[in-house]
Amino acid sequence: MIRERYLNLGVLALLLALALLARLADQSFTITVLTKVVILALAAAGLNIALGLGGLVSLGHAVFFGLGGYAMGILAFHAQNFAPLELGPLTIAGSKSMPVIWLTAIAVSALAALVIGLLSLRTSGVYFIMITLAFGQMFYYFSISWAAYGGEDGLSIYIRNGFPGLNMLDPIQFFGICFAVLCLVLLFSDRLARSPFGLALNAARQVPVRVETVGLSPMRLKLLAFVISGAITGLAGALYADLNRFVSPTMFSWQLSGELMVLVILGGVGRLIGPVVGAAIFVALEQLLGGLTAFWQIWLGVILLLIVLFARGGVVGLIAPKGVGHD
Amino acid sequence: MTEPVLATHDLTKSFGALRASDGISIDLRPGEIHAIIGPNGAGKSTLIHQICGGLRPDSGSVRLLGRDVTAEGIAARSRAGLGRTFQISALAMEDSVLQNAMLGALGHSGRPWRFWRPAHADADLRARAEDSLRRVGLADHMHMRTANLSHGQRRQLEVAVALTLDPKAFIMDEPMAGLGAEGSALLTRFLDGLRAEAPILLVEHDMDAVFALADRISVLVYGRVIATGSARDIRASAEVREAYLGEEA
Ligand SMILES: Nc1ncnc2c1ncn2[C@@H]1O[C@H](COP(=O)(O)OP(=O)(O)OP(=O)(O)O)[C@@H](O)[C@H]1O
Ligand SMILES: [Mg+2]
16 A cells, blocks of 8 residues: 555656666667556546546546547648638648647537536436447548548548647657656646535535535536536547547547547546556457457456456555545 | 414325325525424425425425425525435435534535645534534544444434534434434433524434424424314324324324
């Protein structure tokens, strides 16, 4: 048993150390794999705010991941083809700049989360799961049929987008940017969980009627949590598309929503570092077993089953059991 | 007569064929404890829910501080001045005792949209929460997990959360239930003093507490108020003895 704070810092330090070692050994593939861990962790950290703090079992977070991906894809597509994007009276030249793409991804997915949240938060339990799943499928089929942006084949981007002052073609620099974003989001999540908003949201998850009885609206608290959550997962989607230099409808698929959920549950629902641990385990299994058998996900399933049956707090819960309250 | 703080007018509520509230008109005046007694299933909690906004009446109205709040929800009525405790504790069990009280203080502050500074570092929230925990005798248990509190301590915490709201009227659904003789006596003494801060509508089965505290008592049977009066009147009423006190006397 160790203190949660040390575990959190340790996991992040380990990730960073592995990437730097890989850089020294000139293993750029390993750096790319570690970058994937970081980006999936970021996407799951987004989900963790809705799921872990708000208790919102969303099976539609691929919507935000995909929107972030397509925000990147569409902006870069117009920039690389020198074909401005016509939006009624508005003409956008497209962009190859990461900060611009990120802000767009965040804005678009936050807006989508607001609309989806308003419609689905009226329900709860299985109905909430089903509605979020249905939204995911809507976006998936829409993207498949959107021929202008590649339809089923998706969109390829020739070269990775840029970040002012850095060379994003260098794997370790791109890793560094993603890692920094992850750390900032985790810091924000940590503060959020302890803030007045987090206190109220935490109670709204457990006993909504108590929150109402002190004069607050559980609905609004959960809606904002859902929006923040969607925005973070959207940002991760933009980075993921940049990692692969490719977006396709699979980013909207319900399997992806399920995978994000698996990452959070593996690591530990509502635990700050849970998504990072979950993503690391997931990618490690994929890399280690994926080469040996096409059915590596069966082993993932076995591990998930063991976690759900014997360790409800996930891997983080096993290593650092949760205390009460926090000062 | 002074203006009542809270008043219901002709509240009616049916669940299918069951009339859980049948034309209930009661009021709560400044400085008083008004007890509602009645057998199990009489409709006491149903009345409380309609007063606090968790249930919409089929007809009738609820006025709080002279304003009709019948159309408003739980949160709006709490902000308007209701401080309510639940018959079955509704607390965040995973959280600490202090966090539950701080939630009340946060509701009272009306400023939940703060995302960066830890709630525990907010001296105002903390002072208000700790003060109300101290008043109900939970000061030594502030950092305990709420799920680990005894049944009686949870009742105390319910009262503490209501205190953080500085309500204009307290609505308490069986606060003594399961407290034991000593706990009941302590809470009785506490409520006795509390009425000076805000009047209390008290649903309670503990007749010793009711007769010790109540300025007025209403007797609810099958959704109807069959009598309202002073403790002495109610004790003397033959109809009440037959309908309710009979078994106990
Ligand atoms: N949501 C509901 N749906 C159907 N029937 C209900 C509902 N709520 C309460 N009832 C019924 O209405 C009647 C009044 O219930 P209520 O809980 O108000 O009684 P009470 O006086 O508070 O009883 P107790 O002393 O046991 O707390 C009971 O017969 C109960 O079964
Ligand atoms: Mg009751």
